[in-house]
Structures are given as structure tokens and as C-alpha cells.
Amino acid sequence: MLEATPLTEGWILHHEGEALPASVPGCVHTDLLAAGVIPDPFLGLGETEVAWVGRREWTYETQLAATNGHEQTDLVFDGLDTAAEIRLDGRLLGRTRNMHRSYRFDVTGLGGRLSVRFGSAYAEAEAVRGRLGERPAAYAEPYQYIRKMACSFGWDWGPTLVTAGIWRPVRLERWSTARVARVRPLVTVEDGVGRVELHVDVERSRVEAELSVEATVGGVRARARIDGTRGVVRLDVPDVRLWWPRGYGEQPLYDVELTLLHEDRALDGWRRRIGFRTVELDRRPDAHGSGFTFVVNGERLFARGVNWIPDDVFPSRIGRDRYRERLRQAADAGVDLVRVWGGGIYESEDFYDACDEFGLLVWQDFPFACAAYPEEQPLRGEVEAEARENVVRLMPHPSLVLWNGNNENLWGFRDWGWEERLAGDSWGEGYYLGVLPRVVAELDPTRPYAAGSPWSGSWDRHPNDPAYGTHHSWEVWNREDYAEYRANVPRFVAEFGWQGPPAYATLRRALPGEELASDSPGMLHHQKADDGNGKLERGLARHFAVPEGDFDRWHYLTQVNQARAVAAGIEHWRSHWPVCAGTVVWQLNDCWPVTSWAAIDGDGREKPLHHELRRVYADRLLTLQVRGSSLVLAAVNQSAEEWSGTLTLRRMSVEGGVIGSSRVPFTAGRRSVVDVGVPRELEPVGPKEFLVADADGLRALYFPVPDLEVPYPRPEFEVEIVPGGIEVRAHTLVRDLLLQADRLDPAARAERGLVTLLAGERVTIGVRGWQTPDAEKARSALYCMETGR
CATH class of the missing domain: 2.60.120.260 (Galactose-binding domain-like)
Structure with a gap:
């Protein structure tokens, strides 16, 4: 052996x-x-x-x-x-x-x-x-x-x-006679029968030896001869349980064991876990353009995604436990798809194993990003060799549902001045439209391939046309207010995001001894985006008075703005399912402590955005949206069951009075969205009014003007220590209350993020890792909106 x-x-x-x-x-x-x-x-x-x-x-x-x-x-x-x-x-x-x-x-x-x-x-x-x-x-x-x-x-x-x-x-x-050089598993399922075809390549030391392979899966055993250096063993497994993305079903995994034999003597083995499921990518043209909808086991999905970058700039430091912690954080935020971005790596088996277990779909970019890549040697041979190796290596994982050729290179060729500068030189098109789809079709025909992201499917259209295929939405962050996310309905938003600083304790560790300010030397060094702080402050100024010389307030407001911006996009696009079939937030994680678009900072602490994703990526979501000149309540139901209930609509003043109210029944079918019109008399007018919609413990809020114009009352609330956390009781409107638990103790974590309380309401915020609970200290770590701030 x-x-x-x-x-x-x-x-x-x-x-x-x-x-x-x-x-x-x-x-x-x-x-x-x-x-x-x-x-x-x-x-x-x-x-x-x-x-x-x-x-x-x-x-x-x-x-x-x-x-x-x-x-x-x-x-x-x-x-x-x-x-x-x-x-x-x-x-x-x-x-x-x-x-x-x-x-x-x-x-x-x-x-x-x-x-x-x-x-x-x-x-x-x-x-x-x-x-x-x-x-x-x-x-x-x-x-x-x-x-x-x-x-x-x-x-x-x-x-x-x-x-x-x-x-x-x-x-x-060390081996004798022969070894297993490669196993290429093709896993399919039809009418409840799972088929596993194991295409085996062997390396021999003695050509004359007679070899065979024996494999088992799900109680089924089969054997096949090796002819020369290759063989195929096929197993049909009856009554298999399907593997589903999280939120759609369970994730049963089957052990596959293969043994290479010479006269019944085991020479080598190969073991993996697989799952039985089907995956399609529906890109058919329709009245809106052409879609980009994942279909798993026949079920059409709105993909609730995040982009993944290497979790450490030194990837050798990332082990099984860290992968599982980070991906568990993704699952806890309601995520069901993780895009492994093309400027990083093909991750280790530990990453894909965790995705298999947690039900996280994996979109895998080939490692090409934001550049024109030469297609000549020595690179061309390396590209094909790495693609062949990694396609086969990752094939066993049921979580893997898409191979994608590159990140933004097709877009860059058309829009970023590359075409003129290249003057006919190679730039990677031959990889994305030639080598890579050929390799995937040959080795892994069970999964779809996309040429790039964004990509409209044809050079006849702009590569980033929102009506066709995948779309990256970066004009909003770079130049506009996040309200502009609502200006269109892309078929699939594969990248969009908004920056926010990391947790306070992360900054304190990363910038020891520095007096923190938005423009202090360490803060500027740990901000790598071009004009990043300028974009942060311009985005802030559209909604709040930018605090001068108050770092704590700046820190809170920029984190709030990040959560608000991403939520605005997701709520709008989810409300337009099935025209829009997915959002992939840029980004889940960081590789070091930095101000960035991440929901989890470089020390692994969840930003308010992480908690907001849990709300906007939940199976059921209430969101107030403007459709033309009307205000509607969109009830988004991604669950498998019909959702029937009664909406309570309240037009309120910021002082706490109820101006008008109504109760409206609604029904949203499984995996569907229903719009419920808001009566005109309940639409809020001016800076002192807002609308509250409640149903089944869910809430949506609509303020007709930016916070900058809202005369919030001075927030009044009480704080009490309760088992496992704190309780806050509001005596006034308290908007976007946030407990920054890491200010209590660097090891402390709050179990929820931003919450808005009406007068008389209370909320319990669970806190983990806080060794010496104290109500006054908790109050000092609570932040919320104030008039003009």
C-alpha cells in the first residue's frame, strides 16, 4: 500500500x-x-x-x-x-x-x-x-x-x-507496482438514482501488472479493470437523498472509497465525500433581456451571496477551524452562495468541505482579476495545467455549482481603455472563451461555466449590461448615493458594496498608541481604496452631518451607512424576483485589519453589516419600496411555505404619535414576492413623519427624507443587565441603536446589530464573552441617531 x-x-x-x-x-x-x-x-x-x-x-x-x-x-x-x-x-x-x-x-x-x-x-x-x-x-x-x-x-x-x-x-x-494518479468523479442523479462514474488514471512502475479498481458508495460496490493506465468504475445508488443549499433542505453526504488492486492486493486508495444534486444555470432570453438563475434540483433560487477573498494575506495560516468559523458566520448571516473571487486562490479542501456541510453554494472563479493576461508561453501552458488539476480536485464537492472564467477582465477590455492600449496583443480572451470552457466541458460536464463576471453573454452587448447575465454595480459607491441602487433591476448582481471601518477593538489592536481619527496616519494607511475616505465622507454627507473631530461618532455613522447602503440594494433587488435572481455582496471577509467593504473585519469581528445581512437575507423580508409614484410594501417569501398574514401599517411622527394606521391582509406564495399597496393617507410627508410596517415579528421602516433632515428627539432609554446580555427599554424613538460590544471587552460579541425602537418598546441584546457585565459600561457602548447626526 x-x-x-x-x-x-x-x-x-x-x-x-x-x-x-x-x-x-x-x-x-x-x-x-x-x-x-x-x-x-x-x-x-x-x-x-x-x-x-x-x-x-x-x-x-x-x-x-x-x-x-x-x-x-x-x-x-x-x-x-x-x-x-x-x-x-x-x-x-x-x-x-x-x-x-x-x-x-x-x-x-x-x-x-x-x-x-x-x-x-x-x-x-x-x-x-x-x-x-x-x-x-x-x-x-x-x-x-x-x-x-x-x-x-x-x-x-x-x-x-x-x-x-x-x-x-x-x-x-513510497509505492510499488502502481498508484492512483487521478480520480475524476462524475456525479449525477435522475429519478432518485444517483450515478457515480469514477474515471481513474494510474501511474505504473511495472507495465505488465494486471490492475483493477474497486469502489463503494452508499452500500453499492463495483469493480473495473484498468486498461493500460485508465479505467472507469460506475455505481448506481438507488433512493439517494438529495443535497440542498442551506434553507432549501438537508445536506446529506456520501463517502466514496476507491481501492487500486493488483491480484486482490491493495496498492493505493482514494476517498472523498460527495453529494447528489443537479445544477443548471438558466440564461435563456426573456422579455427583460437574458437571465442568470441558478436551478438546483429543479428549484429556482434567488442567490443570497457574498464574495470571498483569501482570509489572510498569508494563506498558509488559514486552517480548518478558521475556515469553518468564517463560513459559519456566512451561514449565520443567511448566505447561501459564496463566490471565490478571481484575485485569490483555489482554496483548500477544508474550505469546500465546510461549504458542503453548511449548504453554501460555491461559485469558483479561475484566478484572473482586473488585468490583461498574456496568452503566450510560459503562461499559457501553466494556465491549462492548473485548470485541469483544480477542476478535477474540486469536482467531488456538491457545493461547487459554477466555474467562472475571470473577474472583470472582459469588462476591462471594453471599458477601461485596454483595447486601444493592447493594439492587438493577447489579453486573456483566449482563456475565458477558449481554453477554460474547453477544459470544463471535457473534465466536468456536470457544472455550468460562465466566461466572466460581469458578462452579458456576447460581444454584441456591453459586458456589464444589467439586463443580460451578471452585473457589477460600482458606480454607486464610486460616485453616487446608495439610493441609486434602486434605479435599475439587473438580472444578477455579482458585485456591489459599500465601505465601513472595522470594529473599534480591531483598530485599537492594529494601530497601537495612535490617537484615532478618520485621517490619522494609521487609519489612512489601513485604507487602500483610491480616495476611499473621500468616498466614505461624501456618502456620509448625503445622509448625516459629518462629525468633526469626533472619531467615535464618525466610526458609528460610517458603519451604519455601510449597512444601510447594502440593505437598500438587496431589499430593492430581492423585491424584483424573479427578474433579479441574486445578489453577491462585496465582500464577506478581510485579509488584514482595514477599512473595507467587508461584513467581517480582519480580526473576525462582525460589523453591523453582517447583522443586517441576516435580516435582508432571511427567508422572509418586509421592505417598503417606491414603485413609480406609489409606496408599496413588498413581502418577500423565499421559504417553501405560503406566507399569509396581516400587515400593520402605522404613519407616525418622530415624537411618537400615531397619525394613521391600517391592517391589511396579504398572501405571498412559496418562493415569491407580493406587493401590497400603502394607502395614500398613510404615506408619510416631510421630515417629521415615517411609516412602520409590521407582520409576524418582522418590520420595515420608511423615512421620506435623509436622516440629516429628521428632527430626532433626544434619545431616552434605560439599560438593564439580563442573563446573557442587556435589555434596552426605549422612552422615545431610538433609531439604529447599536451595541459595540468590543468596547466592553475585546473578546465580547453582540448577537444583533442595528435595531430601531419605538417609544415603549424593548429589546434584549445577547452578549458573548463579556466577563464583568455592568449597566453603565453597557450604556457607554450604545450608539444611536441624534438630531442632525
Whole structure:
């Protein structure tokens, strides 16, 4: 049987004549940090102090003993970042130039000093650029010339920390006769019968040996011969339970076990978990353009999505527990789709395993983002090789429902001046419309492929046409008020978002000793977006008086504005289902402490946006929308059951009086939206009035003017410590009350976000991790709207 021995011990990193202990898997930055050679680049201005690291060469070494007892010994690297030369006792084993691939070298009978020398990713990229010529990109760094995590070169939310190292596991594999080289599982289901076709490739050491494979799944066993180096074993599993996205059903998973045999002697094995489900992408033309609707097991979905970036700029630090924590936070926010964005990586098995278990659909970008990518060698061969490897690697996961060619490159070619600058040079179109769809069609015909995001489906239309396919909505954040989200109804909003700062405790840790201000040195350094603070303040000024010299108030209002902006878009677009079939918020997470579009900050703390997503992504949602000249209440019902109830509508004054009210029955069918007209006499007028709609414990609010114009009463409320948290009782209107629990204790978390209370109402806010509850301290961490602020 194949024997695998991890190589995790005894590594050293050579640095300017010094030998430092090295962690494998790991990277140069984390080793230097552990040795005290560099400061923490996440703190203060530390990023700039370590910029030199990405420009140097680095060598990892360990001792490798020669082994006997098997016919062949392979040295296997699951990931090398990125331009590496591997030698054993001075003998060259090979060179690599792709972070997204694994590598295998025959070291049978060999031993001695194993050396992995990493060249600078900058040097590699700049050399390729010198051979192939300049290509335009959204950023000045040369990330499109090397097959490496693009955002390690910096992004508008990420630091420039260009890594190198053995970033995924390395091991010795010893085997005889043959080993399993690749298993490509095609999983389908029809009429309750699940079919598993396992396409097996083997590597032989002895050609004459007769080989077979035996597989089991769901109590069914089958066997097939290996002809040469290939074989196919088919299993039909009756009465399978379907795998569903979260909110639509359960997520049953089946263990598949395959054994490679020689005369009934086991040589090697392969084990995975699979799920049975069907997935389609409905892109048919209709009266509104052409759609982009996911259909799972025949059920049409409004996708409640988030964009995922690498959870750490040093991805070797992300393990199973962290993946599960972050993806559990996504599920807790009502998310059912996670888009793995193209400027990052193909994530580890731990990521996709968690998505399988939590019922989170995965949209997987191929790693191309915001740049023109050359199509010549050496890149073209690397692109196809990495695509083939990763398509097969990720195929077992039922959560994976879409392969997507790139992020914003088709759009960039048409709109960002690339076409003229390229003057006929290659830029990636051959990947997105040629190589990648061919690879997916050949290897994984069970899943749809999209050429890019955004993409209208044809060059006959603008790539970002909201009426066709996927749409990225960035004009609003960049130039307009978030009310403009309501100006159109895209078929599928694959990116949109609004910035907000991280939690207070995250800032305090990241900027030690700094007097916090929106424009203090550390705050500006941890704001990577072009004119990011300017856009934050202009967006704020449309709704609030921008507080001068009051950081705490600025911090609260910008977080509120972020939550309000994203909610405005989602509520509007969800109310137009099925024309709009999904929203994917930019973004779920951060890779370091930074002001960004994330709902969860770089220390893993939930911003108010995270809690707001839980409300607007719930199966049932009430939202007040303007349709033409009328105000309507849209009851959004994404649940499997009909929703019938009675709406209570109240036209109120900010002082607390009820000007008029009505009770209106409504019925929303399963997976549908119904509009209920608001009587004209209940529509609020002017700054002192607003409308409240309640049904089944859900609430929608409508204020006809910006907060800047609302004469909010001085907020009056009482705070009491209760088991597990605090209770707040309002004596006046209290708008957007927020407990910033991390101000009570850096480990404390509030279990809800923004809440508006009418006079006489109360709310309990659960708090976890608070060791010494105190009512006065809790009051000091509560923020809400005040007149003009």
C-alpha cells in the first residue's frame, strides 16, 4: 500500500547568511515574523517596513533520508509559492512557476540535502513582462505575469506583501507496482438514482501488472479493470437523498472509497465525500433581456451571496477551524452562495468541505482579476495545467455549482481603455472563451461555466449590461448615493458594496498608541481604496452631518451607512424576483485589519453589516419600496411555505404619535414576492413623519427624507443587565441603536446589530464573552441617531 510521510520537521530558512527555523507549510513572512526579524506588517505602518521581503531570494532546506522497501519514492509538493528551484544533494529535480499547482518528483534511492530556492516573484513577473510586453491592469504591480495569488501584490482592500514559501503540505510517497494518479468523479442523479462514474488514471512502475479498481458508495460496490493506465468504475445508488443549499433542505453526504488492486492486493486508495444534486444555470432570453438563475434540483433560487477573498494575506495560516468559523458566520448571516473571487486562490479542501456541510453554494472563479493576461508561453501552458488539476480536485464537492472564467477582465477590455492600449496583443480572451470552457466541458460536464463576471453573454452587448447575465454595480459607491441602487433591476448582481471601518477593538489592536481619527496616519494607511475616505465622507454627507473631530461618532455613522447602503440594494433587488435572481455582496471577509467593504473585519469581528445581512437575507423580508409614484410594501417569501398574514401599517411622527394606521391582509406564495399597496393617507410627508410596517415579528421602516433632515428627539432609554446580555427599554424613538460590544471587552460579541425602537418598546441584546457585565459600561457602548447626526 502507498505510504505517505509528511515532511514538516527540520526545515530551515536561509536569510542573509543566517539559518532561521522554518515552518512548513508556511511562508517567508511568517517565518521572519516568528524569528523576530521583521515587525508585524498588520500593525501600524509595518507593511512598508517589510516591503523588501518580496524582492529577495529565499532558500528552504532540510535533510532527506534515502528510503528502500518500495519500487518508487516521490517527493510531492501540494503548493510552492511561486518561482522555485528544487534540488536534492545538488541535483536539480525541477523548477516551478505556479502557486496554483502541485508538483511531484521521482527521488527513488536518493537522499541528502533537500533545497527549495525561491526567486523573487517580482523578478519572475518582470522577466515575463520583458519577454511578452506590457499589458494594462487595474494596479501597477506585475501580478498578471505570474501564476500567483494576485492580491498578494496589494488590492484596494489589501496590503502589498509578496509572499514566497512552501505554502501547502509536502510529503514523501513510497509505492510499488502502481498508484492512483487521478480520480475524476462524475456525479449525477435522475429519478432518485444517483450515478457515480469514477474515471481513474494510474501511474505504473511495472507495465505488465494486471490492475483493477474497486469502489463503494452508499452500500453499492463495483469493480473495473484498468486498461493500460485508465479505467472507469460506475455505481448506481438507488433512493439517494438529495443535497440542498442551506434553507432549501438537508445536506446529506456520501463517502466514496476507491481501492487500486493488483491480484486482490491493495496498492493505493482514494476517498472523498460527495453529494447528489443537479445544477443548471438558466440564461435563456426573456422579455427583460437574458437571465442568470441558478436551478438546483429543479428549484429556482434567488442567490443570497457574498464574495470571498483569501482570509489572510498569508494563506498558509488559514486552517480548518478558521475556515469553518468564517463560513459559519456566512451561514449565520443567511448566505447561501459564496463566490471565490478571481484575485485569490483555489482554496483548500477544508474550505469546500465546510461549504458542503453548511449548504453554501460555491461559485469558483479561475484566478484572473482586473488585468490583461498574456496568452503566450510560459503562461499559457501553466494556465491549462492548473485548470485541469483544480477542476478535477474540486469536482467531488456538491457545493461547487459554477466555474467562472475571470473577474472583470472582459469588462476591462471594453471599458477601461485596454483595447486601444493592447493594439492587438493577447489579453486573456483566449482563456475565458477558449481554453477554460474547453477544459470544463471535457473534465466536468456536470457544472455550468460562465466566461466572466460581469458578462452579458456576447460581444454584441456591453459586458456589464444589467439586463443580460451578471452585473457589477460600482458606480454607486464610486460616485453616487446608495439610493441609486434602486434605479435599475439587473438580472444578477455579482458585485456591489459599500465601505465601513472595522470594529473599534480591531483598530485599537492594529494601530497601537495612535490617537484615532478618520485621517490619522494609521487609519489612512489601513485604507487602500483610491480616495476611499473621500468616498466614505461624501456618502456620509448625503445622509448625516459629518462629525468633526469626533472619531467615535464618525466610526458609528460610517458603519451604519455601510449597512444601510447594502440593505437598500438587496431589499430593492430581492423585491424584483424573479427578474433579479441574486445578489453577491462585496465582500464577506478581510485579509488584514482595514477599512473595507467587508461584513467581517480582519480580526473576525462582525460589523453591523453582517447583522443586517441576516435580516435582508432571511427567508422572509418586509421592505417598503417606491414603485413609480406609489409606496408599496413588498413581502418577500423565499421559504417553501405560503406566507399569509396581516400587515400593520402605522404613519407616525418622530415624537411618537400615531397619525394613521391600517391592517391589511396579504398572501405571498412559496418562493415569491407580493406587493401590497400603502394607502395614500398613510404615506408619510416631510421630515417629521415615517411609516412602520409590521407582520409576524418582522418590520420595515420608511423615512421620506435623509436622516440629516429628521428632527430626532433626544434619545431616552434605560439599560438593564439580563442573563446573557442587556435589555434596552426605549422612552422615545431610538433609531439604529447599536451595541459595540468590543468596547466592553475585546473578546465580547453582540448577537444583533442595528435595531430601531419605538417609544415603549424593548429589546434584549445577547452578549458573548463579556466577563464583568455592568449597566453603565453597557450604556457607554450604545450608539444611536441624534438630531442632525
